[in-house]
Amino acid sequence: MGTLDGRVAIITGGGRGIGASISRLFAAEGASLVINDLGANTDGTGGDSGPAHDIAEEIRGTGAQAVGNGGDIAEASTGEELVQTAVKEFGKLDIVVNVAGILRDRMIFNLTPEDWDAVVRVHMRGTYTTCRPASAYWREQRNPEGHYRIVNFTSVSGLHGAAGQPNYAAAKMGIVGLTYSLANALGRYGVTANAISPGAATRLTDTVPVERRRPGAGIVDSAEAPLDRSPDNIAPIVEYMASEYSDWLSGRVVHSAGFALALYNNPEPIAEVTSDGPWNFDDLRQKVEATFKPLANGLPLRPGAQPAPTS
Numbered sequence: 577m578g579t580l581d582g583r584v585a586i587i588t589g590g591g592r593g594i595g596a597s598i599s600r601l602f603a604a605e606g607a608s609l610v611i612n613d614l615g616a617n618t619d620g621t622g623g624d625s626g627p628a629h630d631i632a633e634e635i636r637g638t639g640a641q642a643v644g645n646g647g648d649i650a651e652a653s654t655g656e657e658l659v660q661t662a663v664k665e666f667g668k669l670d671i672v673v674n675v676a677g678i679l680r681d682r683m684i685f686n687l688t689p690e691d692w693d694a695v696v697r698v699h700m701r702g703t704y705t706t707c708r709p710a711s712a713y714w715r716e717q718r719n720p721e722g723h724y725r726i727v728n729f730t731s732v733s734g735l736h737g738a739a740g741q742p743n744y745a746a747a748k749m750g751i752v753g754l755t756y757s758l759a760n761a762l763g764r765y766g767v768t769a770n771a772i773s774p775g776a777a778t779r780l781t782d783t784v785p786v787e788r789r790r791p792g793a794g795i796v797d798s799a800e801a802p803l804d805r806s807p808d809n810i811a812p813i814v815e816y817m818a819s820e821y822s823d824w825l826s827g828r829v830v831h832s833a834g835f836a837l838a839l840y841n842n843p844e845p846i847a848e849v850t851s852d853g854p855w856n857f858d859d860l861r862q863k864v865e866a867t868f869k870p871l872a873n874g875l876p877l878r879p880g881a882q883p884a885p886t887s
């Protein structure tokens with residue numbers, strides 16, 4: 577008996593890296609898969625349907641069920657096609673895992689509109705394109721006990737604000753906001769939505785200079801657990817989130833690296849100041865400096881963050 581027996585999953589970016597580890601584990605645990613991968617270069621250029629079809633063939637060779645799809649996940653038609661394929665080939669859809677991603681790292685002052693758009697397009701649009709038709713399908717099922725699942729991929733680059741990745745950081749935090757929205761909107765239809773922030777050695781991290789790979793954050797490379805950078809270490813938490821055991825977990829971000837998992841908190845207000853009417857600048861300044869400044873200065877810095885140049 578597998579944890580995903582009889583369940584049907586779409587995995588984007590499933591042909592390589594973390595997505596390939598998820599595809600193999602899901603298949604071994606009994607899921608039937610629609611595996612999308614454009615076979616793009618790490619910067620999003622090019623395309624080769626090989627990775628998607630190769631892994632689908634490999635999985636079929638183990639006796640499990642898998643269909644490959646080499647489409648561009650940022651195209652709405654690809655998302656529609658994936659959902660239709662799941663229903664046509666396997667009779668239903670239970671799980672969507674949005675892994676596909678690219679990088680075009682530049683400091684903000686060198687970031688071209690093209691490099692901004694390309695990264696936002698694949699990550700944000702490429703997460704929206706599957707979630708829209710999948711959620712429409714789940715709403716039609718009228719099955720609040722469906723254990724339907726969305727698992728999106730974010731990054732510490734966004735959660736912590738990597739200085740050299742403004743486009744990627746923005747896209748990855750956009751995915752967090754989308755995940756919160758999906759969790760709030762879709763719970764009544766039996767859907768949970770969560771995000772994973774992974775850390776694993778793949779061709780994508782090979783593009784990041786060695787000195788930037790470890791932002792000095794305990795939570796990124798836990799001191800509590802052995803560090804093993806295999807992408808296979810990310811797949812088990814995705815399996816858990818995709819399983820029927822995780823009904824209690826929705827609208828959350830979990831970091832996964834090596835043999836450690838970490839639960840992130842919510843962004844939430846920690847102090848409030850008010851005015852009786854339209855703000856007077858001196859009143860505003862007095863209140864934020866009296867109330868927010870000591871709190872802001874006392875907050876832990878995000879890993880890699882520079883202290884504000886305050887007096």
Ligand SMILES: NC(=O)c1ccc[n+]([C@@H]2O[C@H](COP(=O)([O-])OP(=O)(O)OC[C@H]3O[C@@H](n4cnc5c(N)ncnc54)[C@H](O)[C@@H]3O)[C@@H](O)[C@H]2O)c1
Nearest residue numbers: 589592593594614615616649675676677731775776778780
């Ligand atoms: N590896 C890490 O440490 C790390 C850290 C933080 C976040 N992530 C995120 O995890 C996810 C997987 O990354 P990875 O390290 O396995 O990278 P990877 O490059 O090994 O795999 C990404 C896959 O996405 C595919 N892809 C790219 N653009 C696509 C498109 N438009 N349509 C369909 N497929 C497309 C690529 O062909 C590739 O096979 C990404 O979202 C990445 O941003 C990875």
